[in-house]
Amino acid sequence: MEPSSSDNGFFQELPELPNQYYDDVSFQRVLKFFIPEDLRRQVEPELAQLGEDVLAPQIFDLITDAERNLPYLRGSGRNALGRPVSELVTGEGWRGLQAFGIERGIVAYNYVKDHVEYGAHARVLQMLRFHLWEASAASTTCPGAMTDGAARLLQRHLANKYSFKADSMQRKVLQNAFDRLISRDPRRAWTSGQWMTERSGGSDVSQTETVATFVGNDAGGSDSDGQPLGPWSIDGFKWFSSATDAGMTILLAHTQPGKGLSAFFAPMRRKRDASAPSIRVMTGSTHNLKDLELNGVRIQRLKDKSGTRPVPTAELELKGLRAWMIGEEGGGIREIATVLAITRVHCSIACLGLTGRALGVAKAYSLKRAISSEAGGRSRLLLYRSPLHMQTLADLTGDYHCLMLLTLYTAHIMGLEERQPVTVTGKSLLDPPPELVGPLLRALSSLHKAYVCKQSVPLLHAVCMEALGGIGYLMNTESEALNMARLFRDGTVNAIWEGTTDVLSTDLLRTLKHHKTGKTSLDALEWLVKTAVGQSAAAALLLPAFTNLRARIEKNSVDALLTDAREILFEMAEILIVALMVADAHSDKSAVAEAMAQRFLLKKGFLNKDPDVTRAAASGTVEQRLALNTAIVYGPKGPYVQQSSKL
Template sequence: MVVMEPSSSNTGFFQRLPVLENQFHDDVSFQRIAKLFVPASILDKVGPEIEQLGQEVLSQQIFDWITDAEKNQPYLRGSGRDAFGRPKSELVVTEGWRKLQDFGLARGFVAYNYDTNYGPYNRLVQFLRCHLWEASCANTLCPAAMQDGAARLLQRHLSRQGGLTDVQRQVLQTAYNHLISRDPANAWTSGQWMTERTGGSDVSQTETVAVYDPYPDSATTPLASAAEKTPLGPWSISGFKWFSSATDSQMTILLARTKPGLGVSAFFAPMRRHNPSLVSITGQKGGGTELNGITIQRLKSKFGTQSLPTAELELKGMRGWMIGEEGKGIQEISTILNITRVHSSVSSMGYLGRSIAVAKAYALVREIGVGKGKRTPLYKHPLHMRTLANTTVDYHGMMLLDFYTLYILGLDEHMSRPSQASAAAAANATVALSPPPKHLISPLLRILSSLHKAYICETTIPLVFGCMESLGGVGYLINSESEHINLARIFRDACVGAIWEGTTDLLSSDTLRALKHPVAGKESLSAMDWFVSDGLKLASSGSVGDKVQSGWNKLRERLEKESQGNLLPEARDITFRIAEVLMAVLYLVDAKVNPGREIDAMCNRYLNKRGFGEVQAGKGGNSFDLDLAIVYGSKGVGEKMAKL
């Protein structure tokens, strides 16, 4: 007689934990993207460091810091008051957040683009590194994104002859040096303050006011930093910023009005200023620093990104320096938005890449019932593998779109600054990714800058949820005790992508506006014409390519004939369809450059799903073995199971 033993809290079945592998090797799309977009001569040099980084971001120490940053969230000491009721805005961030931020600064996730000399390929390598870090950084790449945007803005102004006084140049150069530093003790992150109560991303109703009020002479000008002797700016800025992330940053770029009827202007301001009269809590004299005319009104309570300090800020006499021309702040802030939007899309892709990695790892260790007492490993279940394969196909398409955007961004940033390294890199580029004609690079970027973020950040959310769902009930839990499989945290954080830096509708409207511009719109349409025709020609795409070309031609005809007002209700559909055309061309190019059974199948599945073609006989297919290869790579799961 068989005696059945009941389970208990410590006996019975326990599910084996999934094991995450280094995504540098395990993520087949990551490998293909790196080989497609980065010249082999560069990839050979940077590959070992990125491989090591891929291992480091999966360490237990990193996951412990994530858990600490999530559980011990930012707060205002004393709820913004001292023991006797005096207002005192002191933000406290915890150990995990600080350690993760220090890790990111030391590894140069922002500095890489500014202190490495791979020319237009800097951006591609920078964001390959960011892609691996995103899901492990606990949102510290949010202030890093604004740090990157601010560095690019200051770099542009510092590179110009004239336009800055000696003092302004000193101040901006000092800030720029901090922004690109890899020393956590010296490096700065940056805020980006646009949002006010009058309307989210719409800054036309900005209520913050800046008044030109210089100090009488340099002897009486207060300092932002006594050690560096950097003076505070001549503009006094007051207002209320409704939503400001990166509240623990050392500087900010913000918008304010200077005159009635004039557009908003952009300003640089340090977060803190030197106060020689401050006395420490131990009674020590000699001065110290305080917030630069800023009161942290309260911290926001958010659905996701909970480790990130986001606040409402009241400004009273904040001292700053104007950036660029008065009333032209939108043009200045657009430089930052181009950067923060690619950070947003790479963040979404990093979350999705990690989510797929967790789902794959879980499928290797989980068994399920398949009827009549039979059980099978989840990776052998045909429906489950089809679902993960379809997710992988979408993931790869968006990776192509994301990194092509980064490729064009890198070309645009380096057009006027050719270097020996960039010339060498261009000579080693694959023929399939030959750069656009110089006059089409900026027009192509004008389309991509809003479009890629609108499509990717919106589309990844249900895909990340699908990976969370694939874990069943455990996927819904906040698995902080096993942080490496905590997809609930990743899902919550991924949701901000479709809102942060412009909602999907706003960015779709921006894309339509760019395409309908009477001059620049025609240039952007011509750039798209070049991309589609050149890509299809290089891919030798045949009848399938004809359907992709026809799809673009129909879109172009509508954009030329119909008014912006008539097209506006369909701006999202138009934007998404252009994104699908871009991804279809890139898929075909990828399959041509690095051919193989899995990429052929993925390409055909993508094209069929988007209505661009039919599977050719013997090419593509829908077998279980092919699903398995799409998810786990050409070597399948045998090698992975041997490691468990």
């Protein structure tokens, strides 16, 4: 034997990361499940190209740059003589990745007229594009999510003839902002902030200390496009504001005692008063901002976070921020709900996009990495031939698939709510009665985000780190495509953003117990379960489970149920997931999808824990189980499946 050295001996071959559009079995299944065949054929070339482009070497170079050259305040917020300035500097990697997303219309996809024929399917297709882009985006999808939410809010008001007069100045201002939010030109496009969090309340916006005062349009001034600044002047302090380099923001503020919170639109920049100190945002040499200043905003400091580090997240002091009110005074919670419904789907998609990429790496690694075939033995076999390793990957793939179904179903209902069809039958899972669309979305909004983002944390850990061992724990910036530690670190934040699990569990409980709309939301969820399972064998398991849970919710008060709100949310989510998995398996009679549904039923306690039932679910020889697990992970054309199975 020759001893190894720094340059000699065994070196593991790097795995080759394939195009996720083709490689991700769950991605292909949900695309087939939610999108009609004729539309799939139409969008396939563009989706496949996006899946290829996000893996380009220059994209990974931009990721590395974004992680190394983090945003900072020049001079720590002061100039050389001590005058306060807010000069935010972002790196080339961040700006390059943000430009890529804008040019590809990652946000615009759901709004541009070119896709009007996609109808309600545009929202699901948009989220699938975000899914492909997520792991390569270095968290530029965070401002992308808020931009999407702001675009929908402005779109809704611009389409409502009662929101303001047709020729009003506010309509012109908001139309200009909307056009920028959905632009594919990085030089013109805006991203949006979303400012709600304050020191006093966190997710509890009722404790907001920001105050808006009506000063009228006569106060003068204009934004960066020469549009008049709004008639409201806002003062306060925002504790956690992502996308500090954005072009605009949506925020909440009080107007007068007893009125409640109102929602506001504010441009981030205004024409600079020559007599005022220079307060500006610099996002690169391509932007000429010397005549602009921040619109009554001072960046106090940037947050130092464990993950999503390239995102410029800051504490902001507002003094004289000029803004336009959106909606009715005191109706801010209702307005911001439109934004939150969208950003919560983005949180789930972010988790799934990161998990999908990690699974892709784990699968590719399993095709290259060999282990001992027996304890102490010298014979070797590749990981994809290891029964234990493939059982683990199959279990993780099943968990990933069920979260995909729940998230994309929520996105589908959102698409229906945004573009209500003229005629529906109410007989299909994807075609609910119109009167149930809104109630379904209200319940699913909190439910899917809490469940998916929480369950994704251990899932990401298992896929990103355990599946690759020590390699998965390293910050592999020298081989950025293998940087699983970055994916895990960035994914954990989604269980906190846009509502923690406790906050969202409370939201769901209040939705289902609402004195006017709670019953309708429960009716909508019951319709989903019954329609999904139909006359299948799973109906005998799921319908009693749902009936018992509904009776518990209806029988008890919110206060009596509050302690168990998490348990209630998780139980409801798992009932819905099984229903969706049954419908998915039934859609093409897939043995693989059936096996995943059966395993989920067993894992979550829907099946009797009798040992005989467990053995029946795990029946078959080692070779048969290995073939099934490989089909779950790699699909029917997987490497081992082709050799040994017709699955």
